[in-house]
Amino acid sequence: MNEFDIKAAEWDNNPMHLDRSEAIANGIKIAIPLNKGMKVLEFGAGTGITSFLLKDRVKEITLMDNSSEMVKVMNEKIRASNAINLKALNFNLEHADYNDNKFDLIITQMALHHVADIDLIISRFRKLLNPGGYLAIADLYPEEGSFHAPGFTGYKGFDITELSGLLRKHGFINITSDKCFVINKKISDVITKQFDVFLLIANCDPTNQ
Numbered sequence: 001m002n003e004f005d006i007k008a009a010e011w012d013n014n015p016m017h018l019d020r021s022e023a024i025a026n027g028i029k030i031a032i033p034l035n036k037g038m039k040v041l042e043f044g045a046g047t048g049i050t051s052f053l054l055k056d057r058v059k060e061i062t063l064m065d066n067s068s069e070m071v072k073v074m075n076e077k078i079r080a081s082n083a084i085n086l087k088a089l090n091f092n093l094e095h096a097d098y099n100d101n102k103f104d105l106i107i108t109q110m111a112l113h114h115v116a117d118i119d120l121i122i123s124r125f126r127k128l129l130n131p132g133g134y135l136a137i138a139d140l141y142p143e144e145g146s147f148h149a150p151g152f153t154g155y156k157g158f159d160i161t162e163l164s165g166l167l168r169k170h171g172f173i174n175i176t177s178d179k180c181f182v183i184n185k186k187i188s189d190v191i192t193k194q195f196d197v198f199l200l201i202a203n204c205d206p207t208n209q
Helices: 003-013 015-031 049-057 068-081 118-128 160-169
Strands: 039-043 060-065 086-090 103-109 129-140 172-186 192-204
Touching (some): 003 015, 039 049, 049 060, 060 068, 129 172, 160 172
Parallel strands (some): 060 086, 103 129
Antiparallel strands (some): 172 192
16 A cells, blocks of 8 residues: 555545645646547546546546555545546556557646656656647646655656756657646644645647657
8 A cells, every 4th residue: 555545535635635736727728728529648646636627628537546545536536426527547657558548638736756767657648649639747846855754755846947858858849837836835843835836738749759
């Protein structure tokens, strides 16, 4: 059982998670011409908050997560709301290619900094996108390491210039980014810090497939 299996049942009880997802979903709605023909993948979907906010603007969304407990919560929410265009999927894209579908948009929110091999996951995103498809990444700007507990082995946020360069290497164009949210997080009994979140949008170059 991983840390997100443990957190899954209580995830939606934190109002910040909804506030953050609303900010990201609104940014996506502004930056990307969503339509009822679009197939979407949310990578690291958690309990699916962002996908629920976007589901009425697109054809279907696959909510991918490698936490079986998060997927369990997603399925419960999908059944309760009768959201017929949402599909929860327990799959680890870090460990294997996903070949069952192609997408017009991939969304990932606060998941990329947990990925061990960013180059690999970006290449897999690229393979999953249709020509001209979109990638939307929401994650932390560089921070000094206090966002996570000691022992965290992932990324301490991302430098936008470096991340954009990696995306261009894999055939992404029209890269834009902006701050979309601020997380106020208590890091000790007496200290609360602010952590800025960016929303980066990129296009899959249709001439370079």
